[in-house]
Amino acid sequence: MKLTKLINFGLVCCVFAFSASAQQATTPAPATNYNPADAFGPLFYTQNGNEFRSAIGAPGPKYWQNHVDYNITANLDETKNMVSGTVTITYKNNSPDKLPYLWLQLDQNTFKETSRGYAITPSRSRYGAQGEKFDGGIKSRTLA
Numbered sequence: 001m002k003l004t005k006l007i008n009f010g011l012v013c014c015v016f017a018f019s020a021s022a023q024q025a026t027t028p029a030p031a032t033n034y035n036p037a038d039a040f041g042p043l044f045y046t047q048n049g050n051e052f053r054s055a056i057g058a059p060g061p062k063y064w065q066n067h068v069d070y071n072i073t074a075n076l077d078e079t080k081n082m083v084s085g086t087v088t089i090t091y092k093n094n095s096p097d098k099l100p101y102l103w104l105q106l107d108q109n110t111f112k113e114t115s116r117g118y119a120i121t122p123s124r125s126r127y128g129a130q131g132e133k134f135d136g137g138i139k140s141r142t143l144a
Contacts, residue, residue, distance in 0.1 A: 067092040109134070 049055035051062040074085035093099050110117035110127065111134040121128040 064094040064096070066094050 049060065051060045053060055053063065069090045071088040071090075072085065073087075074083060076083055089104075091102060109115060110121055111129045111132075112118060113134075118129065123129050124131065
């Protein structure tokens with residue numbers, strides 16, 4: 001019974017869609033001087049490309065990309081309500097330039113009462129705490 005109703009509903013939708021498109025086809029488009037290529041012209045093909053990227057953005061013969069591997073080991077201690085672990089990050093610089101530094105962002109726990117995220121996120125909002133007390137966040141970190 002449900003399948004029959006679903007098929008009938010689909011047929012009705014198709015009829016309405018067909019009649020709406022038939023009505024649009026008979027209405028001539030208004031005359032205009034609008035050229036969509038002009039609207040986006042300044043953004044496309046501003047350079048002829050080089051050995052790293054073609055004019056359309058495709059990789060060229062000297063294109064390179066850096067590479068990173070993550071090895072993450074995590075442990076959950078349910079009796080202490082604690083997650084601990086280690087992360088080893090191996091970064092490969094394939095660039096012809098030396099990198100003076102790498103930026104590694106460690107996000108704090110938004111629900112910890114002393115965090116900036118807690119201070120700026122309204123409580124009981126979609127991303128805010130729901131009234132619970134939470135002692136979490138990053139306790140220690142070692143970068144080697």
